[in-house]
Amino acid sequence: MTAPFAVQNYNLDATLDSGQAFRWWRSGASWEGIIHGRWVRLRALPDALEAETVEDPGTWDWLTHYLGLTENLEEILTTFPADEPLRAAVQACPGLRLLRQDPWECLASFILSSTKQIIQIRQCVALLSRDFGSPIPGPDPTQPLHAFPTALQLADVPESALRSCKLGFRAKYLSAAARAIAGGDLDLDQLTKLTTAVARERLTQLPGVGPKIANCVLLFAYGRQDAFPVDVWVLRALEELYFPRRRPNPQTLIRFTETHFGPNAGYAQQYLFHYVRTQRPRPTRIGSGD
DNA sequence: TTCCAGGAATCAA
DNA sequence: TTGATTCATGGA
Secondary structure, X not given: OEEEEEOOOOOHHHHHOOOOOOOEEEEOOEEEEEEOOEEEEEEEEOOEEEEEEOOOOOOOHHHHHHHOOOOOHHHHHHOOOOOHHHHHHHHHOOOOOOOOOOHHHHHHHHHOOOOOOHHHHHHHHHHHHHHHOOEEOOOOOOOOEEOOOOHHHHHOXXXXXXXXXXXXXXXXXXXXXXXXXXXXXXXXXXXXXOOHHHHHHHHHOOOOOOHHHHHHHHHHOOOOOOOOOOOHHHHHHHHHHHOOOOOOOHHHHHXXXXXXXXXXXXXXXXXXXXXXXXXXXXXXXXXXXO
């Protein structure tokens, strides 16, 4: 089943490969991934995206929602502050988008992301899905595919089995989170009704979820533009691009992110993140320079 | 305050 | 080839 979706200024490569989501594989000029338990192949066309599925999905709402196809990127960009770093970041990667992921998959993925690099996170997510996710139909019957395991499925998995997916010390965090969701202690659907601050507080009550991971979930799953995840890359971007001459303390930096970037701060964060990761050479580490 | 837990890729030496 | 670095959370 193939369908085209008209969209302007959508950078599929950058969006699917920008550390937001971890179940996408480049296949020639296309991307293959799994969204809500459905295999899908995506291809960029001029002013459109083409999607291919194995079965007739009926409605395509799950896909258009995930990809944020109704979002008006041009309008979002006009809300950015007119500063040089953001101008350069947007110019460096036009069409970069934010995805709208499933909250549980997003939360689980970022719990196991802590102190891991993107490639390792992808590996862990693949192993978890293979071992504990429900089988789903794919284009090649000899190649079994799996949905990302639900919280209910993971809640019953012994920690040792999670460790075999290379989760390391994060295994007990994922296990506890799965049990909290499966047992109803935390209702991910309810978070949509809460303010970002309160939702963040709920999320950080889970073990293994600090402010950075909570903000990733709030931004990448719930679309909260007032969630501004600060990881080592964004920290570097803020320091080098906005405060090149002094080293502000983290408090000052956080306050800066809360006010400077306007109503679409989350989008600004994504552009800065992608910019420092791809455009700029790794800074040469000079001993004890600071 | 500092260290460590798991671990695979990436660089510098 | 070896060795250092990367990643972010929580506990000792």
